[in-house]
Amino acid sequence: MTDSRIRVLGLGxxxxxxxxxxxxxxxxxxxxxxxxxxxxxxxxxxxxxxxxQILDISHNSLTGEISPTICNLKSLGHLDLSFNNLSGNVPSCLGNFSQSLDTLMLKGNKLSGIIPQTYLIGNSLKMIDLSNNNLQGQLPRALVNNRRLEYFDVSHNS
Structure with missing residues (x-):
């Protein structure tokens, strides 16, 4: 199947x-x-x-931490891991690993630690939803560099 033409696969x-x-x-x-x-x-x-480019594994039973190797997916534009049981820190690379990432959805997990502070100038993030986790700390100052950011939700955290 290595030469498969399948580009879109929906298995919800x-x-x-x-x-x-x-x-x-x-x-x-x-x-x-x-x-x-x-x-x-x-x-x-x-x-x-x-x-x-689009990875949606929301509304599952994922446990454990988000592997930092997720940041190898340089073409990713939309990542949705919402409503799982993920724990641990949000990998710091998620704010700057992809120039094409515009949607980062991690709401409704058990993520803890601080909100990543690395958001590079010129990234494409339009939507970040980290709500309903156990995150704490200050909001990243670097968010002011995100000229495209339209939606940022950290409600229901510590």
Whole structure:
């Protein structure tokens, strides 16, 4: 399947408990939706899918921390890991790893620690939702550098 032409794959509400391994071989995949399943963990090979532009694994049962290797997905424009059971810190690279990332949705998890302070001038972030977690600390001063930012929600945190 390495030469598969599949670019868009929607597998929402399929009662998956793990991400199907055949996805690993889809080399041209740009959009992957696995929302509303029962997926508990993310395989390491997922962070090597550098063609991904949209990744939605919201409303699952993901546990553990968000791997910093997520920042290998330089083409990512939309990341939604909302409404899971993710814990630990938000990787600091999420504010600046991709010039194309415009939507970062991490609401409704159990993330803790401080809100990442790294948001580079010239990034494309339009929407950041970190609400309903256990984050604390001050708001990043670097957010003033985000000329495109339209929506920033940190409600229901510490």
């Amino acid at each position: 509400s399929c009662n998956f408990v793990e991400i199907p391994t055949f996805i690993r071989d889809l080399s041209n995949l740009v959009l992957l939706t696995l929302s509303d399943n029962n997926v508990t963990s993310l395989p390491n090979w997922l962070w090597r899918k550098t063609s991904l």
